[in-house]
Amino acid sequence: MTSPRPTPTTSRATDVLVVGAGPAGSAAAAWAARAGLDVVLADAATFPRDKTCGDGLTPRAIGELQRLGLEDWLRSHTVNQGLRAHGFGQTLLLPWPGGSLPDWGSAVARTELDDHLRTVALDSGATGIDGARAVGVRREGERVAAVDFRGADGATFEIACRWLVVADGVRSPLGKLLGREWHRDTVYAVAGRSYVDSDMSDDPWISSHLELRDEQGELVSGYGWIFPLGNGSVNLGAGTLATSKRPTDVAIKPLMQTYADTIGKDFGLSGELRMPTSALLPMGGAVSNVAGPNWALIGDAAACVNPLNGEGIDYGLETGRFVAEHIASGTGLGEAWRHTLVEHYGESFSIARRLAGMATQPKVVSALGPVGMRSDWLMTLALRWMGNLVDDADRDRAARVWRWAGARSMASDARPPFS
Known part of the structure; x- marks a missing residue:
């Protein structure tokens, strides 16, 4: 294992500087290092560190982790076979659909997952820097020439780079310095998670409660989840959806x-x-200014979070790989990177956030929820769409309908994803 590099006291230069060592940043660093580039992976925290998350790994995320060579490691943790959906007097077992994606999922606490992925990046050849917070950028025209950091001891230093990958999470302070703007007119989420002991820690199903009620028994426009961790506990969480017109309290x-x-x-x-x-x-690509000539936002920083289920790990891993491929191939970033995000996620994010926006209205949930829960077929279809388990390789009717709806949704968006 490569040891993390201590906070430097002098400036240095690298081919690729990745800021943020969550799944997106670590994937980008691993793939870029495997492509033979000199890579620095910097993070404000000292690992291992915690992260607010449901800890669930959908088949889409499993596929990306398999690409990184982590299947055996994953299978040493809990393995689940699908979703148990609860609500409106019904319980349905919905197996993962498989197809072009794996037919199993998992759940690993982010304290462990992120630390392991960072180790994979370091073992792939990246240099890790702990406790280094990005506080400024030095530009040469529209390009980023270097990023200024402040270490835990208060000392500042600079890392010059040919390419900058911004993977610093939902708030993305470095992204803001580069002009990132979050637009709250489309749906976003407020979510929380906790851990609790459970007799069902080894349950082979993850559970989602689509009928979530508050202390007064009023229906909330959101969902609750139970993700077994296989260690005697579960990740228990809840999320609620909102927009600027219908904020949540x-x-x-x-x-x-x-x-x-x-x-x-x-x-x-x-x-x-x-x-x-x-x-x-932030969800569904609801940010603008996601790239410049030699820099790009990925993962949560680019609002690559599923509006229908809050999932972001899969997109983080994917965008980390995609951006490394851009850099290694000489394709460039800027508009080319925004086009890649739109190509892969634009249509699905557009229709998903439109549907999720409807779910911010409890009356809609109370009217449509019981109808959906009475049909295994509808809920299986919903699971595939809500979980973005439609891959580019899928050509069946459900995939075609989803793409058709997404294309028409995007064409009518006042502000399409990533614009």
Whole structure:
């Protein structure tokens, strides 16, 4: 294993500078290093570190982790075969559809997952720098020549780069310095997660509750989840959807406790909720200025989060690989990178955030929820669409309908994804 590089006291230069060592940044660093480039992977935190997340790994994420050579490592953790959907008096078992993607999923706490992915990047040849916060950029025209950092001791230093990959999360402070703007007119989420002991820690199904109610018993426009971790505990979380026109005033941590109290007996929950945290999630490519001539935003920084289920790890891993391929091939970034994001995610994000926007209205949820939950076929279709389990290789009717709807949705967007 390559040891992390301590915070430097002098400036240095590299081919590729990746800021942010979550799944997106670590994937980008690993693939760029494997392509023979000199790579520095910098993060403000010291690893291992925690991250607010549901910890779930969908088949799409599994596919990317397999590409990185991590299948055996994944299978040493919990393996799940699909989704158990609850709501409106119904419970449905919905297996992962398979097709061009793996037919299994997993869940790994982000404290472990991110640390392991960072290690993979370092073992691939990247140099890691801990405790280094990006605080400024030096430009040469429209290009980024270097990024200024501040170490844990307060000392500042500079890293010059030919290419800059910005993977610093949903708030993306470095992205903001480069002009990133988040548009809240489309749907976003407020989500929280916690850990709790459970008799169903080895359950082969992840669970989602589509009928989420607050302390007063009122229906909330959101969802709750239980993701078994195989270590005696589960990840329990809840999220609610909102837009600038319909902002949410739900307190997430009390909502998680109400959710836990409601389902506790069914899932064998015991003890208090541990490590409760919450986060605000831009979704569906609802950001502009995602790239410049030699820099690009990826993963959460580019709002690559599924508007229908809050999933972002798969997109982070994918965009990390895509951006490394751009750089290694000499394709360039700038408009070419924005085009890549639109090509891969534009249509699905557009229709997904349109549907999720409807779900911000509890009356719509209460009217359509019972109808959907009465049909295994509809919910299986919804699982595939909601989980973005339609791959570029899929050509079946469900895939064609999803692409058709996405293309028409995007054509009518006032602000299409990534614009």
